[in-house]
Structure formats: structure tokens, C-alpha cells
Amino acid sequence: MIPESLRALLDETQGQRRVEWAGRELWLANESWGELAISLQGAQVLHFLPASATSPSADAGWLWVTPTPQDVPGAIRGGIPLCWPWFADESPDGQGPMHGPARKADWRLDAADEHEEGIELHFSPAGRLHEQLVPRTVIQANAKRLHVELITEHRGETPVKMSGALHSYFAVADAHRCRVEGLAGARYLDKRQGFAECVQQGELGIRGALDRIYESNREVVLDDGSRRLRIAKQGSDSTVVWHPGDDLPNDTPVEVGRRFLCVEAATTRLDPVWLVPGAQHLLATTITCEDV
Numbered sequence: 384m385i386p387e388s389l390r391a392l393l394d395e396t397q398g399q400r401r402v403e404w405a406g407r408e409l410w411l412a413n414e415s416w417g418e419l420a421i422s423l424q425g426a427q428v429l430h431f432l433p434a435s436a437t438s439p440s441a442d443a444g445w446l447w448v449t450p451t452p453q454d455v456p457g458a459i460r461g462g463i464p465l466c467w468p469w470f471a472d473e474s475p476d477g478q479g480p481m482h483g484p485a486r487k488a489d490w491r492l493d494a495a496d497e498h499e500e501g502i503e504l505h506f507s508p509a510g511r512l513h514e515q516l517v518p519r520t521v522i523q524a525n526a527k528r529l530h531v532e533l534i535t536e537h538r539g540e541t542p543v544k545m546s547g548a549l550h551s552y553f554a555v556a557d558a559h560r561c562r563v564e565g566l567a568g569a570r571y572l573d574k575r576q577g578f579a580e581c582v583q584q585g586e587l588g589i590r591g592a593l594d595r596i597y598e599s600n601r602e603v604v605l606d607d608g609s610r611r612l613r614i615a616k617q618g619s620d621s622t623v624v625w626h627p628g629d630d631l632p633n634d635t636p637v638e639v640g641r642r643f644l645c646v647e648a649a650t651t652r653l654d655p656v657w658l659v660p661g662a663q664h665l666l667a668t669t670i671t672c673e674d675v
């Protein structure tokens with residue numbers, strides 16, 4: 384579910400082009416394999432609709448974006464924000480911005496490799512975001528799947544502890560009537576109960592606000608009753624599931640507030656990555672739909 388203004392820009396796009404939306408530069412594609420929109424602020428995928436989607440709705444994209452994003456330099460709520468090099472408030476000194484600087488930074492498109500069936504895009508930050516770590520992202524889209532990689536290279540001298548997330552906002556019919564399959568039996572930290580340690584009994588049914596970090600490297604299926612999205616991942620032993628319930632953030636109008644659920648491939652306080660000089664870490668997610 385994307386804002387009408389973004390929908391209109393995609394409808395007017397044939398092939399690929401750059402446009403301005405909400406004060407940010409976007410890269411758009413409307414191709415035979417599907418539609419893709421990426422914000423250069425944060426290298427953030429905002430929209431993906433594969434050509435194979437069978438849903439009758441014209442706006443059946445897999446991701447959700449708020450129609451009222453914060454002004455720049457605020458982050459856009461929606462799509463797949465890159466949280467790097469830490470998740471939430473886990474910065475080394477506890478003072479850094481929530482979810483790290485990458486999602487608000489300017490990124491540039493370094494390469495776009497097109498082929499008959501899809502596209503692969505490479506982005507890197509326009510400026511330096513960390514003293515020793517350098518991130519880049521690779522986004523692949525085709526008629527059946529969306530794949531996002533966040534790669535971190537250590538180019539410094541001393542080991543660095545990092546965390547992060549592909550903070551995906553999935554479009555759903557009603558967040559309070561969703562099921563996330565694949566977490567049964569997993570241990571989790573309940574952020575709404577002071578990080579209490581719990582164990583998931585049976586499959587997760589969402590009925591209201593929740594904010595949990597599951598210890599899991601498994602793929603999950605998000606079922607909203609009309610669509611089953613399969614969310615696989617790599618380099619991640621934490622799966623974050625978040626919805627604010629009725630206590631919506633300021634940038635989220637009430638009429639669209641239940642139309643997303645965050646299911647995030649993450650590394651967190653449960654599984655921080657210690658990266659040594661010369662090493663790389665890959666955090667990735669692959670999203671497919673069982674109906675296509």
C-alpha cells in the first residue's frame with residue numbers, strides 16, 4: 384500500500400526514471416517484470432509489485448509507505464529502511480540516533496544490471512557513515528521475488544561490534560488480524576515488557592501492539608488472510624516483529640495505521656556481529672509470495 388502520489392508517479396513511468404517525491408529523489412521502474420521504487424535517501428526500497436502478482440487490486444504492492452512522511456532529514460516510515468550499523472538504540476555509547484545513521488543518509492546508485500527477467504541495483508552511501516565500517520546494498524527484483532542485501536566491509540584496524548536490520552514494513556489487510564508462521568517455540572525478548580524473556584507458544588497471531596525480538600534464523604510466512612508472503616533471510620539470528628497498535632507514530636495517519644506489519648531480518652543484542660578487520664558481513668532477505 385503506497386501513497387496515491389507515488390502511485391501516480393509509477394503509473395506515469397515507462398521503463399526507468401528518477402523523480403522527486405516528498406522532497407527526496409526516487410529511482411522508479413515500471414517494467415515487464417514489475418514495479419520498483421527506491422529512495423536515494425537511505426537506499427530504501429519503498430515499493431515492489433511483481434508482474435506475476437495475481438491480486439485483483441491495482442495497488443497490491445508487497446510493502447507499505449506512509450502517505451505523510453517526515454520532512455528531510457527525517458526518515459521515511461515504510462518500505463525497507465536499512466538500520467545500520469546498529470538496531471534500535473543499540474549504538475556503542477547508547478547515544479546514537481535510533482536505528483543508526485544509514486536510513487537518513489544520501490546514497491548513490493553505483494550500478495544497474497538489467498536483463499530480460501529483472502534488475503540488480505548496487506547502492507553505496509554518498510558520505511562516510513562509520514570510522515571503520517563501509518556498507519553497500521544490492522537489490523534484485525524480478526517477476527517473482529525481491530531480494531535485498533546489506534553488506535558491511537571492515538576496512539579499519541580494530542574489531543567492531545555491530546547490529547542492524549532490514550526493517551521491512553509489509554502491506555497487510557489489517558495488522559491486528561495477521562499470522563506469522565515459523566516462530567513457534569522460539570525464545571523472544573518482549574520489548575513492551577522490559578525485554579522479558581518469553582517463549583512463543585504455537586504460531587504467532589497478532590491482535591494488537593507488539594514489539595518482540597525473536598531468536599530465530601528461520602524463514603517465516605506472513606499471512607494476512609488474503610496473501611501469504613514468504614520472508615527468508617541470511618546473516619540474521621534475530622527476527623523482529625513490530626506493530627504499534629493504536630498508539631501510532633506522528634507520521635502515520637490513523638486510516639492507514641493498521642495496514643502494515645513490520646517483520647524484520649535483524650542482528651540485535653541477541654546476536655551482535657563482531658566484525659574483524661578485513662571481514663565482511665551479509666544481512667539479506669528474500670521475499671516471495673506463495674500465490675504467484
Ligand SMILES: O=P(O)(O)OC[C@H]1O[C@H](O)[C@H](O)[C@@H](O)[C@@H]1O
Nearest residue numbers: 471481482574594623625632645
Ligand atoms: O520509529 P522508528 O524509529 O522507525 O522505530 C520503529 C520500531 O522499530 C523496531 O521495530 C523496534 O523494535 C521498535 O521498538 C521501534 O518502535
